[in-house]
Amino acid sequence: MITQTLSLEDRIAARPGDFRVLTGDRPTGPLHLGHYFGTLRNRVRLQQSGVDLVVVVADYQVLTDRDVAERLVPTVEGLILDYLAAGLDPDRATIFTHSAVPALNQLVLPFLSLVSVPELQRNPTVKDEIAHSRQSSVSGLMFTYPVHQAADILFCKGNLVPVGQDQLPHVEVTRTVARRFNERYGPVFPVPEALLGTAPLLLGTDGTKMSKSRGNAIALSATADETARLIRGAKTDADRHITFDPQARPEVSGLVQLAALCLDQDPHEVAATIGAAGAAALKRTVTEAVNEFLAPMRARRAAYAQEPGLVREVLRTGNARANAVADQTLQEVRVAMGTLY
Numbered sequence: 001m002i003t004q005t006l007s008l009e010d011r012i013a014a015r016p017g018d019f020r021v022l023t024g025d026r027p028t029g030p031l032h033l034g035h036y037f038g039t040l041r042n043r044v045r046l047q048q049s050g051v052d053l054v055v056v057v058a059d060y061q062v063l064t065d066r067d068v069a070e071r072l073v074p075t076v077e078g079l080i081l082d083y084l085a086a087g088l089d090p091d092r093a094t095i096f097t098h099s100a101v102p103a104l105n106q107l108v109l110p111f112l113s114l115v116s117v118p119e120l121q122r123n124p125t126v127k128d129e130i131a132h133s134r135q136s137s138v139s140g141l142m143f144t145y146p147v148h149q150a151a152d153i154l155f156c157k158g159n160l161v162p163v164g165q166d167q168l169p170h171v172e173v174t175r176t177v178a179r180r181f182n183e184r185y186g187p188v189f190p191v192p193e194a195l196l197g198t199a200p201l202l203l204g205t206d207g208t209k210m211s212k213s214r215g216n217a218i219a220l221s222a223t224a225d226e227t228a229r230l231i232r233g234a235k236t237d238a239d240r241h242i243t244f245d246p247q248a249r250p251e252v253s254g255l256v257q258l259a260a261l262c263l264d265q266d267p268h269e270v271a272a273t274i275g276a277a278g279a280a281a282l283k284r285t286v287t288e289a290v291n292e293f294l295a296p297m298r299a300r301r302a303a304y305a306q307e308p309g310l311v312r313e314v315l316r317t318g319n320a321r322a323n324a325v326a327d328q329t330l331q332e333v334r335v336a337m338g339t340l341y
């Protein structure tokens with residue numbers, strides 16, 4: 001079959017209508033450059049190419065690694081503004097909060113029966129998130145996070161998931177759940193594929209994964225001055241000559257990569273241009289590149305923020321659409337499982 005020899009990108013380009021993308025973010029803070037180059041840019045590209053896009057604001061999953069979800073409403077609203085500024089179009093994409101979609105959450109129960117506790121305990125991303133968690137003990141929600149994510153993806157029969165590298169083990173759990181459900185009850189779910197972005201693991205200003213919760217992120221919505229301050233405070237190393245060597249020099253290379261992504265240049269070239277000029281010159285280059293790259297997005301965001309009721313309307317429409325899809329899927333699950341009364 002020709003389709004089996006084509007790459008995923010070729011298959012998407014040839015038949016965008018065959019794909020439904022499910023992806024999303026936890027409303028734990030403003031989106032940052034890691035999100036943009038890891039997944040958001042891919043989402044916008046897929047939307048433009050005609051793929052059906054569903055985006056979950058994973059509000060329940062905020063509670064996986066903190067005791068209370070503080071300031072949830074403004075954070076969710078900020079996330080929606082980030083989406084719109086980055087180019088997600090609510091007329092084409094369904095943007096919803098999963099707490100508002102009961103049928104989606106009900107899928108978690110049969111799905112939990114399809115995975116074992118040791119399988120959940122082995123998940124490397126869950127282990128990593130536990131290591132960075134603010135909680136004194138690990139909650140059940142943290143362990144079952146990847147199964148909840150399977151419900152997020154499968155409620156709409158998503159078959160393509162644009163994510164950063166940290167999410168690959170989670171997508172693997174979704175694939176397992178889909179396969180096992182289909183084997184046990186008959187074919188209901190697609191087995192989704194992950195799609196990595198240009199920077200599947202963008203590093204933050206401390207040389208580790210850029211992350212909302214680690215204080216090392218450059219928010220898409222930060223001001224130019226905040227951006228300059230964050231980059232000025234970024235870690236570098238003792239070697240004055242700038243090179244791109246992610247293994248040996250993660251902090252410097254992370255900064256070089258940021259500039260390269262924003263300038264759309266090869267990171268080795270960016271490093272060579274700076275060379276002996278050192279870390280201060282590198283930071284100047286990164287600051288300028290990031291601020292120039294983000295300026296139009298920041299301007300769009302400020303304009304959307306002025307539109308009263310816009311964010312609420314996006315979520316009202318998205319939640320209504322998501323509920324209709326989830327109800328339909330749950331009905332199919334009931335039929336497959338023989339739980340129709």
Ligand code: ATP
Pocket residue numbers: 024025026027028034035037038039162163164165166167199200201202203209210211212213214
């Ligand atoms: P938190 O620290 O609260 O977990 P986060 O910054 O890790 O936040 P998530 O909401 O967990 O963000 O992740 C949303 C999406 O963005 C996922 O697909 C994830 O893979 C991607 N992503 C997050 N950080 C990065 C990064 N540094 N590089 C590439 N992709 C990223």
Ligand code: MG
Pocket residue numbers: none
């Ligand atoms: Mg995360």
